[in-house]
Amino acid sequence: MILFFGTRPGKKETKALPNVSCPYCHQTGTLTAVAQPNYAHLFWIPLFTINNVRYAECSHCRKVYYKEEFTPEMERALSK
Numbered sequence: 001m002i003l004f005f006g007t008r009p010g011k012k013e014t015k016a017l018p019n020v021s022c023p024y025c026h027q028t029g030t031l032t033a034v035a036q037p038n039y040a041h042l043f044w045i046p047l048f049t050i051n052n053v054r055y056a057e058c059s060h061c062r063k064v065y066y067k068e069e070f071t072p073e074m075e076r077a078l079s080k
Helices: 072-079
Strands: 005-009 013-017 031-042 045-058 064-066
Antiparallel strands (some): 005 031, 013 031
């Protein structure tokens, strides 16, 4: 019997951060936060979440900020 077990990414959830400025290029309203879960699956059926990848990307300078690099301003905007 063959078991198909592995991991695969889930659906991306995006949220615009309209009043937050990019720390690198200082443009306001260009940041988008992204959250994407990774699932363990058996026969392509998701069983449980392994981790959530969270980052923010600036659409002007294309700089990516991972969760550890979020500024307090970004954290406040995400919690709303």
